[in-house]
Amino acid sequence: MNRTSDFKEESQFRKDAESVLDKLLSQIDELEFGEFEPRRTPGTLSITFEDGAVFMLSLQTPTHELWLSANYTAWHFLRVSEEWVERDSGASMIQELSSLLTDKLDEDVQLEL
Secondary structure: OOOOOOOOOHHHHHHHHHHHHHHHHHHHHOOOOOOEEEEEEOOEEEEEEOOOOEEEEEEEHHHOEEEEEEOOEEEEEEEEOOEEEEOOOOOEHHHHHHHHHHHHHOOOOOOOO
16 A cells, blocks of 8 residues: 655654654563663664564665564655554554564563554
8 A cells, every 4th residue: 555654854854763762761670570771862763682682673764664673574654644564465564563572571571552
């Protein structure tokens, strides 16, 4: 399915996407279970787990997308009608990331934006 990003300007994409990464980092930092290390750098949020696995969410400025890499799989999210959704399936980014963290940490994780 062809979806079109809400963003028309790169500067607005960068501002909003960086804000999303900050909000997610804040919530992940507050989780009180599991052994993992979240790290925020410009354009990326990575979570490294004690088994060496890494989940990474990164800005893809040319396409106005956030790309998630986890468990040898990649998702491409764009903001459509104020919600971050996977460009091909339409799945919610927050639901996908919450589910991945729930499975990895074996605890219920419910992220919000």
